[in-house]
Each structure stands twice: as C-alpha cells, then as structure tokens.
Amino acid sequence: xxxxxxxxxxxxxxxxVLVFDEPTAVLTESEAGNLLKILKQLTHKGISILFISHRLxxxxxxxxxxxxxxxxxxxxxxxxxxxNIIEIAELMVGxxxxxxxxxxxxxxxxxxxxxxxxxxLKVSMPGEYVNxxxxxxxKGEIFGLGGLAGHGKVGIANGIAGLYSSSGEVWFQDKxxxxxxxxxxxxxxxxxxxxxxxxxxLLLNEPINFNICLTSFYIKGRFTKNLLGMKILNQSELNDYxxxxxxxxDIRCLGPHQFVRALSGGNQQKxxxxxxxxxxxxxxxxxxxxxxVDVGAKQKxxxxxxxxxxxxxxxxxxxxxELLELRSISDRIGIVHHGQIADILPPDAPDVKFGxxxxxxxxxxx
Amino acid sequence: MKKTLLxxxxxxxxxxxxxxxxxxFLLITAFVLGVDVNRLLSDSLxxxxxxxxxxxxxxxxxxxxxGLNFGLSLGAICGLIGLVLxxxxxxxxxxxILLALVIGVLLAVIIGYIYGVLLNQTKGQEMMVGxxxxxxxxxxxxxxxxxxxxxxxxxxxxxxxxxLRTTLVLPGETSQIIDxxxxxxxxxxxxxxxxxxxxxxxxxxxxxxxxxxxxxxMVAVGSNPVFARASGIKENTIRIQSVVLSTVLAAFGMIIxxxxxxxxxxxxxPLMLPFPAIACILIGGASLRKATLLHVIxxxxxxxxxxxxxxxxxxxxxxxxxxxxxxxxxxxxxxxNGLILYALxxxxxx
Numbered sequence: 001x002x003x004x005x006x007x008x009x010x011x012x013x014x015x016x017v018l019v020f021d022e023p024t025a026v027l028t029e030s031e032a033g034n035l036l037k038i039l040k041q042l043t044h045k046g047i048s049i050l051f052i053s054h055r056l057x058x059x060x061x062x063x064x065x066x067x068x069x070x071x072x073x074x075x076x077x078x079x080x081x082x083x084n085i086i087e088i089a090e091l092m093v094g095x096x097x098x099x100x101x102x103x104x105x106x107x108x109x110x111x112x113x114x115x116x117x118x119x120x121l122k123v124s125m126p127g128e129y130v131n132x133x134x135x136x137x138x139k140g141e142i143f144g145l146g147g148l149a150g151h152g153k154v155g156i157a158n159g160i161a162g163l164y165s166s167s168g169e170v171w172f173q174d175k176x177x178x179x180x181x182x183x184x185x186x187x188x189x190x191x192x193x194x195x196x197x198x199x200x201x202l203l204l205n206e207p208i209n210f211n212i213c214l215t216s217f218y219i220k221g222r223f224t225k226n227l228l229g230m231k232i233l234n235q236s237e238l239n240d241y242x243x244x245x246x247x248x249x250d251i252r253c254l255g256p257h258q259f260v261r262a263l264s265g266g267n268q269q270k271x272x273x274x275x276x277x278x279x280x281x282x283x284x285x286x287x288x289x290x291x292x293v294d295v296g297a298k299q300k301x302x303x304x305x306x307x308x309x310x311x312x313x314x315x316x317x318x319x320x321x322e323l324l325e326l327r328s329i330s331d332r333i334g335i336v337h338h339g340q341i342a343d344i345l346p347p348d349a350p351d352v353k354f355g356x357x358x359x360x361x362x363x364x365x366x
Numbered sequence: 367m368k369k370t371l372l373x374x375x376x377x378x379x380x381x382x383x384x385x386x387x388x389x390x391f392l393l394i395t396a397f398v399l400g401v402d403v404n405r406l407l408s409d410s411l412x413x414x415x416x417x418x419x420x421x422x423x424x425x426x427x428x429x430x431x432x433g434l435n436f437g438l439s440l441g442a443i444c445g446l447i448g449l450v451l452x453x454x455x456x457x458x459x460x461x462x463i464l465l466a467l468v469i470g471v472l473l474a475v476i477i478g479y480i481y482g483v484l485l486n487q488t489k490g491q492e493m494m495v496g497x498x499x500x501x502x503x504x505x506x507x508x509x510x511x512x513x514x515x516x517x518x519x520x521x522x523x524x525x526x527x528x529x530l531r532t533t534l535v536l537p538g539e540t541s542q543i544i545d546x547x548x549x550x551x552x553x554x555x556x557x558x559x560x561x562x563x564x565x566x567x568x569x570x571x572x573x574x575x576x577x578x579x580x581x582x583x584m585v586a587v588g589s590n591p592v593f594a595r596a597s598g599i600k601e602n603t604i605r606i607q608s609v610v611l612s613t614v615l616a617a618f619g620m621i622i623x624x625x626x627x628x629x630x631x632x633x634x635x636p637l638m639l640p641f642p643a644i645a646c647i648l649i650g651g652a653s654l655r656k657a658t659l660l661h662v663i664x665x666x667x668x669x670x671x672x673x674x675x676x677x678x679x680x681x682x683x684x685x686x687x688x689x690x691x692x693x694x695x696x697x698x699x700x701x702x703n704g705l706i707l708y709a710l711x712x713x714x715x716x
Contacts, residue, residue: 163596183598192596200596203589205655214586215597218579232577 018042019050024058036062054148056085056092056359068092089355093323108141108310108331115139115283115315121168122339123152123159130155131339133168137283137317142309144330144347145319148358153319153336154195157285161185161192163200172283186219191281193272195288195319201272202260209242209256211271216278245274250300266297273304284308287319302329323354378664379651385668389675396679404554406675413670415545415561416626419619420643421650421666422568423612427492428647428657429576430608431588432485434706437496438640439504440481441616444473449621449630450530454518458539463625470617478613482606497640504637511632534630541628561626568615569659584608645669645702673698 009015020039024032039049039062053059059066060080068075068091076091116137123130130152137143147153159166162182170177178184185192194200203211216222217233223241225234242256251270253263260271269289276284286305290298306329308314320326326333327347334344335357343357375383397403420438427435448466457465481499488495512529516522523529535541547560575581586594587604594601624630647657649672650665677697 161596163592181598182596183600186598194596199590200592203586203593206585206589210585214582218583218586219598221579227574230574230578232574233582235577 015047017048017050019052021052022054023051024053024055032058054359056088056356057361059088060085085356085361086352089352089359091355092358093351093355109313110141110331111139113139115173116317117171118156118160119169119171121156121159121166121170123155123164123166125155125158125164128152128155128158129339130159130166133336133339133341135334135341137315139315140309140313141331142305142316142318142329144326144333145317145336146321146323146326146333146354146358147336147342149321151336152339153321154287156336157192157287157317157319158194160190161194161285163192163194183219186215186279189280189282190285191276191279191283192285193276193287193289195291197265197268197272197292201275202268204261205259207257207259208246208251208253208263208271209238211260212242212245212256212274212278213238215275216280219279222278241278245277249274249304264294264297266293266301269293269297269301270304273301277308281314283315283317285317285319288321289318290320290322290325305329382649382651382664382668385649385672389668389671392675392679396675396682399679399682401678401682406678408556410671410674411555411562412545412558412626413674414666415558415565416623417619417643417646417670418561418565418662418666419568419615419622420639421646421662422565422572422659423615423619424643424647425572425657425659425662426584426608426611426615428652428654429588430584430605431591432605432608433493433496433654434640434644434647435496435609435612435616436493436640436644437481437500437503438612438616438643439500439636440477441474441613442620442636442639443503443507444477444613445470445617445620445624446630446632446636447473448617449536449624450516450521450534450632452540453521453534453536453630454516456518458537460543462537462540463543463621466621467618470621471614474614474617475610478610479606481613482609485609486602486605500640501637504634508633530632532631532633532635534632536624536628536630540625543625544622545626558626561622564622568618569663573659580604580607641706642669642673642698642702645705648705648708669702672701 023035027035036058039051043049043064049062051059051062060083063080065077065079066083066088067077068088070092078087114136116135118133118135118137121130121133121135127150129150133152133156135156145153145156155164158164160170160177160179162180162185166179168179170179172188172190175188177188177190198204203214213223213233217224221231223234223238224231225237226232239256245251246253246256249270251263251267251274253267260268263271273289289301289305293301302325305316305318309316318326318330330347332344333347333349333354335342335354337358337360342360343353345353345357393403393406396406420442423438423441424435427433445466448468448470449462451469452462452465455465481496484499485492485495514530516530519527521530521534523531542558544560544564545558548563549559550557576585583594583599583604584607586597586599587601591601594604620636646665646669647661648665649669650661650663652658652661652665680697
C-alpha cells in the first residue's frame with residue numbers, strides 16, 4: 001500500500017529520484033514482480049531509481065547499473081549487461097580474504113547420531129526473523145550459522161535458550177526440550193553464550209569468580225558446602241577453580257575478585273566462555289563471540305572453541321556474521337535467509353554459493 | 367604500611383571517616399560542656415540495638431534490585447498487631463514476645479507477598495509506590511485500631527470503651543526483657559546485651575543467607591535481571607522473596623524496638639519509620655546498586671550515635687549563646703531527609 005502511494009505521488013509531482021530500500025521484502029512473489037514492472041515503467045518517464053536489495057535476481061532484473069557494498073565500502077560498480085548473478089554473489093562475499101589460521105592438529109570426531117533436532121522453530125525476537133527453522137545438528141560437530149543481519153540467525157539460539165518466546169519442536173538427544181524455559185534449557189545440558197555480552201552475559205558489577213560460578217551453582221549445585229543443613233557457597237573451592245580457569249583461558253585480570261566491568265571486551269568474553277564451560281554442557285550455542293574483540297583475543301576465542309570441540313567432544317552451534325570466521329572453524333555452515341535455512345554448505349564451498357544462499361537462492365548454480 | 371592504610375580508608379570510605387571524626391569532636395565538646403558523656407553513649411548503644419533490625423530489613427530489597435523499601439511500615443504494623451494481641455490476651459514476659467513474633471511474622475509473610483506482587487507490577491517505580499503504600503496502609507490501620515474489637519480496659523479509651531489508645535504501655539515483665547538479658551555495666555555504660563546479640567545473630571543469618579541458592583539469586587537479579595533470567599532464575603519470584611524477607615525483618619524489628627522502648631505506639635507512629643532507617647543504611651555507604659551488611663552495621667552505629675550525641679550538645683551550645691528552644695527534631699529531619707536526597711542523586715554509587 002505504502003509503496004503504491006509513493007509511486008503514485010511520484011507520477012504526479014515533479015520527482016526525479018526515488019529510493020527503494022528492500023521494497024520487496026514485505027511483498028509476495030507476484031506482488032514483487034508487479035512492483036518491478038512498475039519501476040521499469042517509471043524509469044521510462046525519466047525518473048531515476050535507487051534500488052537497494054539483497055535479492056540478487058531482482059537487482060539484475062531491474063537495474064541498469066549495479067553497485068556492490070561490503071562492510072561500508074564500495075566494492076564494485078558494473079553495468080547490468082556486463083555482469084551476472086555469480087559475479088555479484090562473489091563480490092558480495094569477498095573472495096580475497098584468506099581464512100584465519102586456527103591451530104587444529106586434532107581431527108573432529110563427528111558421529112552420525114543427531115544430538116539436536118529443530119523442527120519448525122519460530123521465535124519472536126525484535127529485529128530478528130525466525131520463521132520455521134528445520135535443522136539437525138550432529139554430535140561432535142561445529143555447526144556454523146551465517147546469513148545477513150536481521151534474517152534470523154541470532155534468533156535461533158536465543159529462542160532455544162528461552163530468552164525470547166518461541167514455538168516449534170526441539171529434541172535434544174531424542175528427548176523433547178521444553179521451550180520458553182531457560183532453566184530446562186540449562187538443566188538438560190545445553191549452554192548459550194549470548195551475542196549481547198554486557199546486557200545478558202555478565203554481571204558487570206560483580207567479581208569474576210561470581211560471574212563464573214553463578215549459573216552452575218544455581219542449576220547444578222556446584223561449589224556448595226554444607227553448613228548446619230544449609231547448602232552455601234564454598235568460597236575457597238570457587239577461588240581455586242576460578243584461578244585455574246583464568247589461567248586456562250588466559251583472562252587478563254588482577255585476580256578472581258576483580259570486577260568484570262573493569263575488563264576489556266575480549267577478556268569479558270572469556271569470562272562468559274568460562275561461565276558456559278563451568279556448566280559442562282554437551283552442546284554449546286555461541287553467538288557472535290568475537291564481536292567487539294581485538295584481533296589477538298579473537299584468535300584465542302576461536303581456538304578455545306575448536307579445542308572444546310576436539311578435546312572434549314563438545315558440540316558447538318556457532319553463530320557469526322563474519323563468514324570468514326565461520327569458514328575457519330565450522331564443519332558445516334547453515335545460511336539463514338528470511339527466517340529459514342536457505343542452504344547448508346561445507347566450509348570450503350565456493351564463495352558464490354554462500355553469496356547466493358544469503359540472498360535466498362539455493363543450489364541454483366553448480 | 368602506607369598501602370594497607372590507604373586501602374583501609376577506601377574500604378571504610380572518606381565520608382564515614384569524616385562523620386566519625388565529627389563524632390569524636392562532639393564527644394570532646396560534650397565533655398568540656400559538662401554533658402553526661404556516659405549517659406550519651408549508653409543511650410547511643412540502646413538506640414543502635416533498637417533500630418538495627420529496621421536497617422537490616424532494607425538489605426534484601428536493595429540486593430534484589432527492588433530499591434530502598436519505603437514500605438517498611440507494612441512490616442512494622444504486622445509486628446504491632448502481634449504485640450497488641452499479646453496485650454489484649456494478658457500474656458506477659460518472653461511469651462508475649464514469642465506470641466508477637468509468631469503472629470507478626472505470619473502476617474508479614476502474607477502482607478509481604480501481596481506487597482511484592484504489587485511492586486512487580488510497578489517495576490522501575492518501586493520506591494515511590496512503596497512510599498505510597500506505606501503511607502496509605504498506616505492511615506488505613508488508624509481505622510483498624512479504632513474499630514478492632516479489643517476489649518481489655520487497659521488498652522481502650524477510658525471514655526466510650528472502644529478503640530485502642532495511641533500509646534500502650536508494655537507491662538514490666540515484657541518491657542526491655544531482651545535489652546536486659548545478660549546486660550551488664552562496663553565503665554558505667556549499660557550494654558543491652560540481648561538486643562545486640564539478636565541484631566548480630568540476624569546479621570550473621572543474613573550473611574549466610576546471601577551465600578545460599580536463594581540469596582545468590584537475589585544478588586544476581588539485583589545486578590542484572592536479564593542475566594538472571596538467562597541463568598534460569600525466576601526474576602519475579604526472587605523479587606517477591608526479597609520483599610517478604612524485608613517485611614518479616616521489619617516486623618521482627620518492630621517487636622524488638624517496642625520491648626526496648628517500653629511502649630507500643632499506634633496510629634500515625636509508624637508513618638515516618640522507614641526514613642531514619644534508610645538514612646542509616648545510606649550513611650553507612652550503601653547505594654542503590656551496592657549494599658552490604660557492613661554498610662548496615664556502620665550506618666546504624668554512626669547515624670544513631672550522631673542523633674543521640676549531636677542534639678544534646680547542640681542544644682547546650684545554643685543555650686549558652688542565649689537562644690532558647692529545642693531544635694533537636696528539626697535537625698533530625700534535616701539530616702535524615704538530606705541524606706536520602708543525597709543518595710538518590712548518586713544512583714550509580716561510588
């Protein structure tokens with residue numbers, strides 16, 4: 001409706017340039033087709049149109065010239081007749097970047113059995129669109145989740161962890177998992193590292209050791225001792241454990257009693273990881289662990305994840321908006337488009353496949 | 367050596383050192399002016415014991431992020447009902463205290479639960495809402511005191527035979543029974559041992575409580591509710607628990623206060639009760655973000671001593687300079703409300 005009104009206005013008034021930002025995202029396929037036809041007609045009347053979309057086929061269908069942007073930079077400018085969908089997809093992903101070298105002398109031990117089965121998962125999370133995810137995660141793998149911002153990759157883990165209301169069916173080790181219940185999620189042997197480190201992942205005004213222990217103290221009753229029949233926190237056991245994990249994860253701090261607020265982003269993230277590890281989960285959801293973290297810490301965090309997987313056999317579902325990272329450590333990568341899994345690719349699949357999957361085209365190009 | 371001294375100063379906090387210095391100065395002045403210093407100190411100790419539990423009652427809600435419990439009077443009223451029932455039935459001595467405790471705590475659990483549910487519905491404005499609820503309930507209870515079917519002739523108005531009097535005298539067997547338990551004299555100071563032991567015992571219990579599952583969840587909810595939720599903690603339940611605990615402690619505090627004071631004050635008496643208690647915990651160094659048992663103890667000691675000592679000394683000084691009149695109450699109000707205002711402007715805490 002709104003689009004029709006704007007288009008109508010442009011016919012009457014003396015408008016020269018029209019900007020469309022993802023106009024087809026809210027339309028059905030036939031409506032989108034109609035819109036594209038109308039846009040073509042408008043250009044014949046001398047109106048210039050700036051058409052912004054992640055749907056590459058539409059872009060090529062209507063545009064005369066195509067500009068590709070990536071990470072806030074202009075990557076390429078092509079005439080429509082000189083290019084094709086494969087080239088644009090490659091440009092969008094960026095082939096020049098090389099993989100991060102993550103040291104992995106150990107081979108992954110992926111079993112055939114499914115550890116987590118997701119059926120028609122829908123999550124209502126602001127800014128994320130998860131609409132019917134179907135996915136099977138194998139025991140022992142690192143499963144990457146990628147896709148463009150707002151398409152729902154972040155919402156999947158948040159929904160299963162019970163932070164946002166969700167519907168659908170999730171089975172963990174062949175047992176149904178109760179949704180919308182963070183306690184059940186944690187108690188079943190899952191853990192979640194939130195993308196919102198400061199908002200969800202940490203108690204900024206509490207010391208490191210308290211951050212590390214709280215969840216497992218609450219859920220599993222770790223670090224307790226008896227006092228006249230009351231179960232209370234065992235401070236000395238906690239301190240010993242904290243010191244050990246601080247050195248294991250190389251958390252740069254003054255000691256287990258330092259407040260988390262005083263740490264750098266990378267070290268805060270390591271505290272989050274330490275907290276998740278203390279839960280000893282069988283499956284770990286990790287969302288954007290390297291966001292806002294310096295390069296050195298980034299490498300360390302990815303190494304920690306790989307080591308967890310290789311040494312402890314922990315299954316990891318790794319969500320990231322950096323495709324490069326996903327391809328460095330994942331065994332399989334699912335690309336989310338418009339709230340659904342568009343494609344599942346091996347990490348060494350050609351760039352073009354990732355690019356196409358991100359714009360919702362599955363396996364169209366061989 | 368220098369380093370340990372500096373860290374000691376920063377733990378105690380400069381404001382508290384200044385206040386303590388001021389107190390010392392006042393004591394010396396009092397001595398010079400010929401005020402009975404021993405009596406002042408004895409009075410201070412009695413007041414610390416009397417008010418300590420009210421201040422302690424503020425701790426659970428502060429820890430759970432519900433803020434300062436301005437509805438402390440709710441708990442106090444529960445304690446008052448327990449005491450009055452004991453009087454009506456003619457029970458005296460330790461049995462009176464125990465009966466009041468059982469009834470008071472039971473009522474406080476029920477009232478605290480309802481109050482907690484209400485505060486959950488008005489998240490973000492707990493302190494204002496608590497204040498209103500406190501005021502409203504005190505006024506409502508005025509009707510109750512007047513209409514409740516109490517018949518004991520020593521309690522009701524002599525004319526008409528209905529309605530409780532504003533101030534009820536506790537019988538000698540009940541009055542100061544806990545204050546005098548194991549009480550002794552120390553260099554002329556009377557130490558109200560029983561009350562102090564009870565206060566520190568309650569502090570100790572709360573200390574261990576904050577190391578249990580419920581206690582630590584309270585700290586987590588207060589520090590970051592979203593984190594708590596992601597850790598499987600039920601935020602609203604924990605908040606209600608903290609309010610119930612606070613209300614129960616306030617009821618307990620009221621009973622201890624009354625036995626020490628020797629009177630049960632009804633009607634509008636509990637109206638302003640939360641304010642001095644809040645001033646205590648704030649002067650002790652607590653903020654809306656961070657409050658500990660140490661803040662409770664230091665705050666109660668400093669504030670109550672300040673009130674007890676400042677006023678006679680200042681009155682004396684004013685009297686010397688020739689101006690007559692008593693400015694004690696004025697000072698009390700200025701100090702306590704000023705402190706609350708000061709603490710609210712510094713929400714972040716230092």
